[in-house]
Amino acid sequence: MDAENQQQNATPAATADATEEASAGRAPVSRRAVIGWAGAGVALGAAGVGSVAAATRQDDDTPAAPAATADIPFFGDHQSGIATPVQDRLHFAAFDISSSATRDSLVRMLKEWTKAAAAMTGGREVGSGAASGLPEAPPDDTGEALGLPASRLTLTIGFGPSLFEKSAPDGQMVDRFGLKARRPEALIDLPKFKGDNLDPQRSGGDLCVQACADDPQVAVHAIRNLARIGMGTVNIRWSQLGFGKTSSTTPDAQTPRNMMGFKDGTHNIAGTDTAKLAEHVWAAPGEGPDWMTGGSYLVARRIRMHIETWDRTSLKEQEDVFGRTKGEGAAYGRTKEHDAPDLKAMPDDAHVRLAHPETNDGLMILRRGFSFTDGTDGLGRLDAGLFFLAYQRDTRKAFVPLQQRLAASDALNEYIQHVGSAHFACPAGVRKPGEWWGQALFG
Ligand SMILES: C=CC1=C(C)c2cc3[nH]c(cc4nc(cc5[nH]c(cc1n2)c(C)c5CCC(=O)O)C(CCC(=O)O)=C4C)c(C)c3C=C
Numbered sequence: 001m002d003a004e005n006q007q008q009n010a011t012p013a014a015t016a017d018a019t020e021e022a023s024a025g026r027a028p029v030s031r032r033a034v035i036g037w038a039g040a041g042v043a044l045g046a047a048g049v050g051s052v053a054a055a056t057r058q059d060d061d062t063p064a065a066p067a068a069t070a071d072i073p074f075f076g077d078h079q080s081g082i083a084t085p086v087q088d089r090l091h092f093a094a095f096d097i098s099s100s101a102t103r104d105s106l107v108r109m110l111k112e113w114t115k116a117a118a119a120m121t122g123g124r125e126v127g128s129g130a131a132s133g134l135p136e137a138p139p140d141d142t143g144e145a146l147g148l149p150a151s152r153l154t155l156t157i158g159f160g161p162s163l164f165e166k167s168a169p170d171g172q173m174v175d176r177f178g179l180k181a182r183r184p185e186a187l188i189d190l191p192k193f194k195g196d197n198l199d200p201q202r203s204g205g206d207l208c209v210q211a212c213a214d215d216p217q218v219a220v221h222a223i224r225n226l227a228r229i230g231m232g233t234v235n236i237r238w239s240q241l242g243f244g245k246t247s248s249t250t251p252d253a254q255t256p257r258n259m260m261g262f263k264d265g266t267h268n269i270a271g272t273d274t275a276k277l278a279e280h281v282w283a284a285p286g287e288g289p290d291w292m293t294g295g296s297y298l299v300a301r302r303i304r305m306h307i308e309t310w311d312r313t314s315l316k317e318q319e320d321v322f323g324r325t326k327g328e329g330a331a332y333g334r335t336k337e338h339d340a341p342d343l344k345a346m347p348d349d350a351h352v353r354l355a356h357p358e359t360n361d362g363l364m365i366l367r368r369g370f371s372f373t374d375g376t377d378g379l380g381r382l383d384a385g386l387f388f389l390a391y392q393r394d395t396r397k398a399f400v401p402l403q404q405r406l407a408a409s410d411a412l413n414e415y416i417q418h419v420g421s422a423h424f425a426c427p428a429g430v431r432k433p434g435e436w437w438g439q440a441l442f443g
Pocket residue numbers: 258260262263264265266267268301303304305322324341351352355356357365385386388399402403406416
């Protein structure tokens with residue numbers, strides 16, 4: 001991770017959460033401390049510099065870990081997991097709030113979630129830990145991340161339209177938590193797009209948490225522990241595991257490839273490009289409710305790929321679909337991946353031609369998707385595709401018009417289908433310990 005990017009989220013308070021826990025009479029438990037210094041010696045000898053972070057105790061003064069493995073600060077003006085560098089793995093969960101939950105129980109849970117999130121993203125155990133609490137009680141932490149580093153874990157929370165207003169079985173819209181008046185106008189119920197085949201069981205949600213980490217066990221552990229804390233207040237509605245990031249928010253990094261074999265993320269908003277982030281990603285003061293200033297709107301789409309059909313398609317047709325070459329990833333008529341495209345050199349219905357800002361009055365979104373394979377579909381075909389995640393300043397002016405254009409005429413449509421969809425308002429960051437996720441919304 002580059003230093004500038006890490007700064008995006010860092011505040012002087014970023015390291016103070018450990019102090020907060022300590023002053024609450026509970027020594028912060030470092031997962032890495034479990035390895036101990038004997039283990040650290042072995043790790044250093046065996047794996048070299050990259051293992052330093054894995055073997056370093058959270059609570060000492062050892063020099064900063066190498067950039068590639070350094071923790072991503074939880075506290076900051078913006079939530080981490082949006083403009084911070086993309087990790088290798090994803091566990092995304094959408095939650096519904098139980099019918100018995102109250103505003104107070106929800107607030108209590110959000111406070112607990114925030115403490116747990118700050119601990120886990122810092123590589124520490126939740127609460128009193130996995131193996132050091134009262135013997136008579138279940139441990140506070142489920143334990144499967146013991147001994148693992150934070151792995152650049154980020155946890156990003158979002159609030160869905162149904163948190164503000166939900167339709168009851170009799171069709172009436174209910175303002176369950178007194179939040180209706182605080183719903184941002186930009187947090188629309190997404191329209192139906194041409195070709196959508198959405199599964200309600202993989203769509204929507206009152207809340208979401210996006211967990212990204214370089215180790216899938218760390219991401220899964222984080223979601224599992226939040227779900228555990230939320231038991232009785234929230235239930236997981238649907239979740240999605242992802243691998244092989246299909247986007248790059250780090251300009252110098254090699255662009256990853258998607259399940260169709262193409263570089264994906266070439267022309268994206270870089271996490272270091274503060275001007276573009278301000279223009280296209282962060283909600284600005286005065287254009288929505290105050291609690292969303294510095295936040296961003298997230299669209300999640302589970303997009304199934306018809307892999308078997310794609311794999312029988314000629315290389316020429318595959319390249320025509322995107323308007324870029326498969327090997328280098330260069331735009332048609334160009335030689336290098338990052339050469340500015342000549343859109344007219346591409347077929348009219350090429351994905352890149354239709355999605356490029358020039359075709360869309362300059363609009364841009366920050367793409368942060370992951371590949372998925374979830375076994376087979378019962379018909380001998382892989383259930384595989386792209387879990388598309390896009391952050392933007394106002395969904396009505398970004399994802400919606402863009403997807404309308406793509407749904408109408410993208411050559412890619414022959415090979416994909418959108419099967420899940422959700423929309424969330426992700427508030428600004430938690431700036432310091434003691435503050436909590438959703439404080440400005442509920443406060
Ligand atoms: C509504 C927005 C988009 C959806 C949905 C979407 C689906 C989708 N995309 C790919 C593969 C590629 N997309 C690429 C570029 C690209 N895609 C979008 C938007 C959506 N994609 C944008 C805004 C762009 C950037 C266009 C530009 O500015 O040039 C590319 C090219 C490489 C790159 O720039 O990232 C690929 C490849 C798939 C497979 C997919 C659905 C499954």
